[in-house]
Amino acid sequence: MFGYAGKILKVNLTNQRAEELPTSDYAERFLGGKGLAAKLYWDEMPPKAAAADPRSAVIFSTGPLAGAPGIGASRWMVSGKSPVSDPEHFVHCNLGGRWGNDLKAAGYDALMITGRSERPVYLFLHDGICEFKDANGLRGKGAIRTRRILKVEYGEGISVAAVGPAGESGAVMANVIAEDDASGSAGLGGVMGSKNLKAIVVPQGKLKIQMAYPEHFKQLAARYRALGKEPITAVAGVPMRIMGPNTRRAPCPLCSFDCIRRTYESKEGDAGKFMCQSAIFYRPMAEAIYGPDSDIPFRATKLCDEYGLDTMAVSVIIGWLWRCIRAGILNDQNTGLPLSKFGTIEFLDTLLHKISLREGFGELLAKGVHKAAESLGGKAVSALAPLVSKAGQENTYDARLYPNTALLHATEPRNPTPQLQEISRVIFKWLEWRRGEDGAFVSGEVARRIAARFWGSEIAADFTTFEGKALAAKMIQDREYAKECLILCSFVWPVMEARFTPDHVGDPTLEAQVLTAVTGREFDESSLNRVGERVFNLHRAILLREGHRGTADDRLPELWFTEPIKWDMPNPNLEVPGPNGQPVSRKGATVDRSAFEQSKKEYYRLRGWDPETGIPPEAALRALDLGDTAENLSQRRILP
Incomplete structure (x- = not known):
C-alpha cells in the first residue's frame, strides 16, 4: 500500500497481549488519521463505557501522507472518549513533532490501547515487538522528566509520548505530552493515566514512505510553495x-x-x-x-x-x-x-x-x-x-462576533479548532489589510472570493447574517474531516488565500492531488470531501450511540443569545466584513436565536438528516457507504 505502513497494533493492557490488524481493512473507506480512529473506536468501544473504564479505547493514529516531505504532513492524532465533554463523548486531538512519524517508521499506521494494567507500565515498541515495561520508577514524575529518564536508559534515539502527574490522577484537563513538547488535549492524558499507562516509547526512525507517483508529488509540493501562503x-x-x-x-x-x-x-x-x-x-x-x-x-x-x-x-x-x-x-x-x-x-x-x-x-x-x-x-x-463555550472549554471564535462559527460550535462535542480556524484565518488576514500592514492583500473583495470558492457563496463572508452559513459549515466540516484523515497541518492547509495567484484565492484541489500522487488512488476535490463527509457522519453516529440527542444537544451557550458581546482579545474592535465586504462592528451583537435555529434546519437538510431531529436516516448513511453503521443504529432504535 503506497503511503501506509500497512499495520495497526492493538494492545490490551489487562492481559498484556498485542495483535496486528491490516490497515487495508480500513483505508479504503476511511483513509487514516481521524477516519481510521473513528472506525476502530466504532468497532471496539462499548458505547456505555466511561472514559476511565478499562474497556475504553485510546487510539494513536497517523495518516497516509505522514512522511511526505515539505507539505506539513507530520501530524498525528490521539482519539478516545473524553472526560472534558459533558456528557463524555468521542473526540480527537491533533499533535505535531516527530512521535507520529516515528510510530509509522516503526511499522504502524495506528496504535489502539484498551484495558488497564494492574501496575504502572510503559510500552516499548521496537522490531515488531511490544514490550510491557515496569513504570513504577516513573510514577509521579513529570511528563518531560519521564522522557529524559527514558532517554538516559535507551539513549537519545527514541521518541516518547507520556503523561504527567495530572494524567496519573485522572484530571479531566490532562494532556499527552510527546517528543518536541507536542501536546494533545481533550483530557486524553487522563484516559491514558486511567489505564496505568505512563508512556509509549518508539525508536526514532527515518520515515520514507513509498509513493505511487513521486515525481508528480514533487511538482505538487512546488505548486504548494509557489502559492505563497504565509x-x-x-x-x-x-x-x-x-x-x-x-x-x-x-x-x-x-x-x-x-x-x-x-x-x-x-x-x-x-x-x-x-x-x-x-x-x-x-x-x-x-x-x-x-x-x-x-x-x-x-x-x-x-x-x-x-x-x-x-x-x-x-x-x-x-x-x-x-x-x-x-x-x-x-x-x-x-x-x-x-x-x-x-x-x-x-x-x-x-x-x-x-x-x-x-x-x-x-x-x-x-x-x-x-x-x-x-x-x-x-x-x-x-x-x-x-x-467558556461548552463544558468549561475556553470561549474562542465566539458566534456573537462570527456567526459563521455557530453551527461548527453547536454540532461538535468540544471546540473544533481546525474548523474554527478556517474562519479566523480569513478574518485575521482581513484585519491585517484593514490596518494597512505591509504586504496585506485579503481585502473585503478577496474575502468574498475566498468564501465563494471554499464556503459555497460570497455571502458566507458577510458576518452580519446567517445567510449562506449552513452550506459553509457543511463544506468546512467535510473538508476539515478529510484533511484530518490525511493528516495535514492546520497552519498550512487548506491553502485558502494565496499571495501569488491573480485573484489571491488559493487552491482547494491540492489535497486530493497530493493524496493521489502518494497513494495511487484517484481522488479529486469532490471525492476527497466525500470521505470527509463519510467520517463526519460516522462521528455523528458515534455521538448518537453514546447518547447525543440530535438537535437538542446541537446548541450554543445561552449567554451568546442574551448577553451582547463587548470585547474579544484577538479582535478588540470587533470588526468583521459585512455586506459587500465592507467593515462592520459587531459590538453589542448577540446570536439571533430564530436565525440560528433556521440555519440549523437548513444545515440538517443539506446533510440529508431529519430537519426536526438532526438525526441521519438510514438511507443517508447507506448513501455514504455506512450501511453497517446504519444497521447498528437501527437495531438500537436510534434512527428516525
Whole structure:
C-alpha cells in the first residue's frame, strides 16, 4: 500500500497481549488519521463505557501522507472518549513533532490501547515487538522528566509520548505530552493515566514512505510553495511567533512551511517548544509582576507540560479564579491557594500541583472548572459564563462576533479548532489589510472570493447574517474531516488565500492531488470531501450511540443569545466584513436565536438528516457507504 505502513497494533493492557490488524481493512473507506480512529473506536468501544473504564479505547493514529516531505504532513492524532465533554463523548486531538512519524517508521499506521494494567507500565515498541515495561520508577514524575529518564536508559534515539502527574490522577484537563513538547488535549492524558499507562516509547526512525507517483508529488509540493501562503505571526499585536535571541525555529520533521513553531531557551538553560496560546496564556499576569523580559511565561508553559495539563484549560481556570477574587467569592483561606500572589510563578506552581495531585481545592478543579463553579453556585457560575463555550472549554471564535462559527460550535462535542480556524484565518488576514500592514492583500473583495470558492457563496463572508452559513459549515466540516484523515497541518492547509495567484484565492484541489500522487488512488476535490463527509457522519453516529440527542444537544451557550458581546482579545474592535465586504462592528451583537435555529434546519437538510431531529436516516448513511453503521443504529432504535 503506497503511503501506509500497512499495520495497526492493538494492545490490551489487562492481559498484556498485542495483535496486528491490516490497515487495508480500513483505508479504503476511511483513509487514516481521524477516519481510521473513528472506525476502530466504532468497532471496539462499548458505547456505555466511561472514559476511565478499562474497556475504553485510546487510539494513536497517523495518516497516509505522514512522511511526505515539505507539505506539513507530520501530524498525528490521539482519539478516545473524553472526560472534558459533558456528557463524555468521542473526540480527537491533533499533535505535531516527530512521535507520529516515528510510530509509522516503526511499522504502524495506528496504535489502539484498551484495558488497564494492574501496575504502572510503559510500552516499548521496537522490531515488531511490544514490550510491557515496569513504570513504577516513573510514577509521579513529570511528563518531560519521564522522557529524559527514558532517554538516559535507551539513549537519545527514541521518541516518547507520556503523561504527567495530572494524567496519573485522572484530571479531566490532562494532556499527552510527546517528543518536541507536542501536546494533545481533550483530557486524553487522563484516559491514558486511567489505564496505568505512563508512556509509549518508539525508536526514532527515518520515515520514507513509498509513493505511487513521486515525481508528480514533487511538482505538487512546488505548486504548494509557489502559492505563497504565509503564517499569522501576531494577532492584535500579540505575537504568536515568539522571536528573540533565545529562540530558534523548531518545525515539525520534513516540513518546509515558515511556521510559528519555535524553541525557547531560558537563562537557566532549559529549552522547549514556545508558541501560540501556550506561550502567552500567563504572560499578562507575569509581566505585571516581573516585567517584559523575564523567563516566567516560558516557565509557566513548561510547568503545564511537566504536570501534563492543558494550557487552554488552565487559562480558563486562572481567568475564573481572578473574577472570583474580585467578586469576593474566593480567597487564600477558603481555597488553600495563594491567591494573594496571583501572577507569580509560586501561585501557578501551587495551583498546578494541587490540581494534578487532586489536593484540597485542586480536587474540585481537577473535575473541570464548570463543575467547580457549579459546586459553588450563584456568583461563581456567573463569573465563569463569559469565559467558556461548552463544558468549561475556553470561549474562542465566539458566534456573537462570527456567526459563521455557530453551527461548527453547536454540532461538535468540544471546540473544533481546525474548523474554527478556517474562519479566523480569513478574518485575521482581513484585519491585517484593514490596518494597512505591509504586504496585506485579503481585502473585503478577496474575502468574498475566498468564501465563494471554499464556503459555497460570497455571502458566507458577510458576518452580519446567517445567510449562506449552513452550506459553509457543511463544506468546512467535510473538508476539515478529510484533511484530518490525511493528516495535514492546520497552519498550512487548506491553502485558502494565496499571495501569488491573480485573484489571491488559493487552491482547494491540492489535497486530493497530493493524496493521489502518494497513494495511487484517484481522488479529486469532490471525492476527497466525500470521505470527509463519510467520517463526519460516522462521528455523528458515534455521538448518537453514546447518547447525543440530535438537535437538542446541537446548541450554543445561552449567554451568546442574551448577553451582547463587548470585547474579544484577538479582535478588540470587533470588526468583521459585512455586506459587500465592507467593515462592520459587531459590538453589542448577540446570536439571533430564530436565525440560528433556521440555519440549523437548513444545515440538517443539506446533510440529508431529519430537519426536526438532526438525526441521519438510514438511507443517508447507506448513501455514504455506512450501511453497517446504519444497521447498528437501527437495531438500537436510534434512527428516525
